[in-house]
Amino acid sequence: MECTVTLEAEVLATYPAEVRIPAELVASTLAASNAETPRVLVVLDDDPTGTQSVADLPVLTRWEAEDFIWAFGQGKPAVYVLTNTRSLDPAEAAARNEEVVRNALAAAGSPDTLRLGFVSRSDSTLRGHYPLEPDVIAATVADVSGEKTDGVVLVPAFPDAGRVTIGGVHYMRGTGEETGRLVPVSDTEFAKDASFGFSTSVMADYVEEKSQGRFTADSVIVLDLNIIRAGAAAGTGDDAARAKISADAIADAIEAATDSTPIVADIVTENDLRALSLGLEEAERRGKKLLYRVGPPFGRARIGQEIRTELTGAEAYAGNTPSEAGGLIVVGSHVGVTTRQLKALTEQHSSARIVEIDVEKLLGAEADGHLDQTVDTVVEALKGGDVIVHTSRLLIKADDPAESLRIARTVSAAVVAVVNRTLKTFPPRFVIAKGGITSSDVAAHGLEIRHAIVRGPMLPGIVSLWEPVDGPAKGIPYIVFAGNVGNDQSLADVTRKLSNTSPLAP
Numbered sequence: 001m002e003c004t005v006t007l008e009a010e011v012l013a014t015y016p017a018e019v020r021i022p023a024e025l026v027a028s029t030l031a032a033s034n035a036e037t038p039r040v041l042v043v044l045d046d047d048p049t050g051t052q053s054v055a056d057l058p059v060l061t062r063w064e065a066e067d068f069i070w071a072f073g074q075g076k077p078a079v080y081v082l083t084n085t086r087s088l089d090p091a092e093a094a095a096r097n098e099e100v101v102r103n104a105l106a107a108a109g110s111p112d113t114l115r116l117g118f119v120s121r122s123d124s125t126l127r128g129h130y131p132l133e134p135d136v137i138a139a140t141v142a143d144v145s146g147e148k149t150d151g152v153v154l155v156p157a158f159p160d161a162g163r164v165t166i167g168g169v170h171y172m173r174g175t176g177e178e179t180g181r182l183v184p185v186s187d188t189e190f191a192k193d194a195s196f197g198f199s200t201s202v203m204a205d206y207v208e209e210k211s212q213g214r215f216t217a218d219s220v221i222v223l224d225l226n227i228i229r230a231g232a233a234a235g236t237g238d239d240a241a242r243a244k245i246s247a248d249a250i251a252d253a254i255e256a257a258t259d260s261t262p263i264v265a266d267i268v269t270e271n272d273l274r275a276l277s278l279g280l281e282e283a284e285r286r287g288k289k290l291l292y293r294v295g296p297p298f299g300r301a302r303i304g305q306e307i308r309t310e311l312t313g314a315e316a317y318a319g320n321t322p323s324e325a326g327g328l329i330v331v332g333s334h335v336g337v338t339t340r341q342l343k344a345l346t347e348q349h350s351s352a353r354i355v356e357i358d359v360e361k362l363l364g365a366e367a368d369g370h371l372d373q374t375v376d377t378v379v380e381a382l383k384g385g386d387v388i389v390h391t392s393r394l395l396i397k398a399d400d401p402a403e404s405l406r407i408a409r410t411v412s413a414a415v416v417a418v419v420n421r422t423l424k425t426f427p428p429r430f431v432i433a434k435g436g437i438t439s440s441d442v443a444a445h446g447l448e449i450r451h452a453i454v455r456g457p458m459l460p461g462i463v464s465l466w467e468p469v470d471g472p473a474k475g476i477p478y479i480v481f482a483g484n485v486g487n488d489q490s491l492a493d494v495t496r497k498l499s500n501t502s503p504l505a506p
Contacts, residue, residue: 006181006182007180007181007182008164008166008171008173008180008181008182009180011166011167011182012166012225012268015166015224015225015226015229016225016226016229016230016232016233017229017232018229018232018268018269018271018272018275019229019231019232019239019242019243019246019271019275020239020242020271021239021243021271021274021275021278022239022274023274023301023304023305023306023307024304025239025240025243025274025278025304026274026277026278026281026301026302026303026304027303027304027305028304029278029281029304030077030281030303030304033281033285034115037111037112037113037114037115038114038115039077039114039115039116039117040072040076040077040078040079040108040114040115040116040117041077041078041079041116041117041118041119041299041302041303042068042078042079042081042100042101042104042116042117042118042119043078043079043080043081043119043121043299044081044083044085044097044100044101044118044119044120044121044133044137045080045081045082045083045121046083046084046085046086046093046120046121046122046123046128046129046133047082047084047086047087047123047436047437047439047440047482048082048084048436048439048440048443048464048466048480049296049436049439049464049480049481049482049485050080050121050122050296050299051080051296051454051464051466051480052296052457052461052462052463052464052480052482052485053158053160053296053297053299053300053457053461053462053464054078054080054296054299054300054305054308054454054464055305055308055454055455055456055457056076056453056454056455056456057074057076057077057078057079057080057453057454058070058071058074058076058079058080058451058452058453059079059080059081059082059451059452059453059454059466060079060080060081060082060450060451061082061443061444061449061450061451061452062444062450063081063083063099063100063103063104064103065103065106065107066107067103067107067450067451068103068104068106068107068108069107070451071451072107072108072114077303077304077305078119078299078302078303080121080299080454081100081104082440082443082444083096083097083100084437084440084441084444085097085128085129085133086122086123086127086128086129086196086436086437087405087408087409087412087436087437087440087441088129088405089402089405090129090132093129093132093133093136094129094132094133094136097120097133097136097137097140098136098139098140101118101136101137101140101141101144102140102144104116104118105141105144105145111145117290117292118137118141118291118292119291119292119294119298119299119302120133120134120137120291120292120293120294121294121295121296121298121299122156122293122294122295123156123190123196123295123436123484124156124157124158124161124163124295124296124484125156125163125172125185125188125190125191125484126156126170126185126190126191126196126198126206127190127193127195127196128196129196130210130293131152131207131210131211131214131215131262131293133293134149134152134260134291134293135260137291138152138260138291147289148259148289149259149260149289149290149291150254150257150258150259150260150261150288150289150290151221151254151257151258151260151261151262151263151288151289151290151291152260152261152262152263152290152291152292152293153263153265153280153290153291153292153293153294154203154207154262154263154264154265154293154294155265155267155273155276155292155293155294155295155298156170156203156293156294156295157170157265157266157267157268157272157273157295157297158295158296158297159267159268159269159270159297159461160296160297160460160461160462161296161461161462161482161484161485161486162175163185163295164182164267164268165203165264165265165266165267165268166182166224166225166266166268167224167225167266168202168203168204168222168224168264168266169184169201169202169203170184170185170201170203170206171183171184171185171201172184172185172188175487184201185201186198186199186200186201187201189335189336190335190484194401194404195401195404195405198210202217203220203222203264204217204218204220204222204262204264205217207220207262207264208220211262215261215262219261219262220261220262220263220264221253221254221256221257221261221262221263221264222263222264222266223250223253223254223263223264223265223266223276223279224266225266225268225272227246227249227250227253227266228246228250228265228266228267228272228275228276228279229246229272229275230245230246230248230249230250231243231244231245231246231249231275232246243274243275243278244278246275246278246279247275247278247279247281247282248279248282249279250275250276250278250279250280250282250283251279251280251282251283251286251288254279254280254283254288254290255283255286255288257288257290260291263290270297270301270307273297273298273300273301273302274301274304276301277301277302277304280302297461307461308456308457309456309460310456310457310458310459310460311455311456311457311458311465311497312497313497313498315455315456316430316455316458316465316477316497316498317477319467320467320475320476320477321475322429322430322500323427323428323429323476324429324500325382325383325426325427325428325429326352326381326382326383326384326385326386326387326428326429326499326500326501327386327387327428327429327430327431327432327495327498327499327500328378328382328386328387328389328419328422328428328430328431328432329345329352329386329387329388329389329431329432329434329491329495330389330390330415330418330419330431330432330433330434330438330442330446331388331389331390331391331434331435331438331491332390332391332411332412332415332433332434332435332437332438332483333434333435333436333438333482333483333484334391334435334483335483335484337483337484337485337486337487337488338434338435338483338484338491340488341434341486341488341489341490341491341492342388342390342434342491343488344488344489344491344492345388345491345492345495345504346388348492348504349386349388349492349495349499349501349504351385351386351501352385352386352387352388352501353377353378353381353384353385353386353387353388354387354388354390355374355377355378355381355387355388355389355390356389356390356391356392357370357374357389357390357391357392357411357414357415357418358370358392359391359392359407359411360392362410362411362414363407363410367414371414371417371418374389374418375417375418375421375422375425378418378422379422379425379426382422382426382428383426385501386495386499386501387428389415389418391411391415408437412437412438412441413441415438415441415442415446416441416442416445416446417446418446419431419442419446419447420445420446420447420448423446423447423448423472423473424472427472427473427476428476429476429498429499429500430476430477430478430479430498431446431447431473431476431477431478431479432479432481432491432494432495432498433446433478433479433480433481434481434483434491435481435482435483436482436483438483439480439481439482442478443466443478443480447468447471447472447473447476447478448471448472448473449466449468449470449471449473449478450470450471451468451469451470452466452467452468452469452478453466453467453469454466454467455467458479458494458497459486459490459493459494462482462485462486462490463479463480463481463482463485463486463490463494464479464480465477465478465479465480466478466479466480477498479494479498481494492504
């Protein structure tokens with residue numbers, strides 16, 4: 001039965017308090033586990049916004065064996081691979097997942113020298129190819145190594161961006177006048193997505209719906225807050241002792257998992273994520289083979305990384321000499337929050353040139369001429385200051401999901417062409433890409449980034465800065481900005497940090 005809007009405090013009142021778990025406790029636990037054979041998590045990110053919660057980790061937009069060899073050589077506990085599969089049809093997404101996993105395993109070599117774990121990172125509002133992607137990862141691992149997956153752990157929560165899971169129900173936190181209230185994610189615009197829509201916020205029911213009954217709701221293991229916070233309920237011991245109680249409770253609850261059993265986790269805070277990480281580590285120590293289908297902050301907690309404070313403008317340019325050209329802000333997402341952010345930016349950044357890519361022209365006979373004119377306009381405008389390039393706000397979509405994806409790809413290809421041709425003609429001071437598919441395609445094709453390091457977030461817990469380490473964009477800060485995160489001021493706030501033009505109006 002679907003839930004209605006309710007007060008978060010009322011929902012949480014029936015559960016124990018969170019267990020305080022320092023990131024260092026998770027990191028030290030993992031260090032002990034990996035003392036003999038190091039392990040690296042390979043995060044297959046279905047758009048680039050999964051990096052917004054982590055820092056100082058390698059990112060790949062290509063996934064040949066040599067790319068993984070470079071990434072593994074960085075000596076980090078995780079590597080992010082930008083698969084961009086949310087923009088692909090199911091068959092293409094499946095093929096790409098398989099290719100990434102096979103190449104990663106080949107590059108890693110013997111599991112006696114390097115162990116790999118696999119994370120399928122997707123949307124915190126439940127959009128994406130599920131259960132297809134974890135299914136393909138599990139099948140590929142089994143084919144290559146003979147190792148079968150016992151459980152697939154679903155952790156869509158993203159507390160930094162207001163997405164939490166309580167009692168097996170996934171919510172969005174209200175903002176403004178709705179602060180303190182929880183809205184079932186199925187009651188939001190994201191559930192009506194043309195390609196990945198869904199009808200329920202009850203995670204066990206979501207699993208049954210998306211798997212078309214292959215996994216029934218009653219077969220899903222739900223790690224609710226009573227389990228995640230079992231250490232607090234025990235009421236004794238120090239933080240480490242309470243964390244151990246929670247970890248054991250989580251591992252005990254997972255014990256029955258076999259043959260890719262779905263496992264849903266309640267998450268409200270970073271401490272909950274860390275408790276879950278310790279529990280998963282304990283379950284794996286006991287022999288369970290797990291895959292993860294998660295939102296952005298899971299990776300940070302799973303490797304025991306501290307929450308990185310937001311980067312300043314000076315830190316964004318550290319080690320590089322910024323160009324005197326204007327910056328390029330590219331907006332492709334059509335979700336409501338992006339449109340509001342774009343409106344705030346244009347109102348406050350009066351010196352910026354605004355260039356619109358007309359989607360109707362892209363889909364017609366005028367496409368080539370419209371692109372040529374757009375590039376010329378952007379290049380000339382960058383000589384005098386920042387340029388905001390956005391697609392027309394009228395969302396054109398079809399009843400057929402495949403046709404909707406085709407339209408999205410056409411628009412994205414045009415955005416990529418504008419960025420790439422601009423980069424080759426007059427490189428901008430910085431690039432901000434707004435929207436998942438947009439930021440993925442701009443990274444891999446517009447800026448021709450192959451290898452990068454994610455430096456950290458530009459806003460608390462969200463919006464990542466990549467430093468390209470090769471290609472024509474080397475030295476240009478690249479900001480990956482999800483379409484569905486932040487408040488109305490967030491795009492203006494990030495631009496304000498990076499811009500060298502007159503200060504944006506407050």
